Amino acid sequence: MLYRVASGETNKSPTYGISVYDALALERIKVRYHYPAYLECEAVEKWGGDISAPAGTQVDLCIVANNPLRSGRVIFEDKRVLELRPGAEAKDGGVTSFTVEKDGIYSFELADVYDGRLSSPQFYYVKAVPDDPPTIEMVCPKVDMSIHPLYEVTFRAKVGDDFGVKEAAVRADLFKGAERTSQTFPMKVSDALGGTKNVKDGIAEYVYAADEGKPPLQVGGMMFYYMEVADRKGQVS
Secondary structure (H helix, E strand, O other): OEEOOEEOOOEEOOOEEOOOOOOOOEEEEEEEEEOOHHHOOOOEEEEOOOEEEEOOOEEEEEEEEOOOEEEEEEEEOOOOEEEOEEOOOHHHOEEEEEEOOOOEEEEEEEEEOOOOEEEOOOOEEEEEEOOOOOEEEEEEOOOOOOOOOOOEEEEEEEEEEEEEEEEEEEEEEEEEOOEEEEEEEEEEEEEOOOOOOOEEEEEEEEEEEHHHOOOOOOOOOEEEEEEEEEEOOOOEO
């Protein structure tokens, strides 16, 4: 709206304007996770202010309001304060980054270009998730076996990890009399859809041909074995 004040035909004030804007309000919170390098995971974006990630994860926190921001800050329960970097437009919000190191809670304060102010309507949590060891359960063979020298043995196990299995293997000791040879047979790890990267719940498998081993498993020979799985942190089960 434009207006001016007039008295008679000659006495007129300058023209003034009235602009209308919405009261400052929170629109959304976006979090981008940059996981530790050892996990070999791509960055992931999620909506919502609560943060849950492995320790060492870098978090980009973006708080978007309905108006362009002039300033803002994030306040942690341990008195740490991070300044928000406002974008040029409202949709850009205010951004800050930090590394997840421990559990905690945070809140935020915003100020827009119209000098409106807003405090977060609630507290949000930060949770440093432990990277647990992988799991493995033998599927087959689960019994002692006597086999022909030309037999093939399928070693299979169910494997899992909260952030993805790195590798699995059959660890074997072959005996021919008193002579002992230790061998490792790498198992193929895949999920239900055939994916082989960062498998969180899947199957590990290796087919052993007795006559193709080095050395081959011959008549009178014996093999003692177990299966092993490792995650990307280096934890082994």
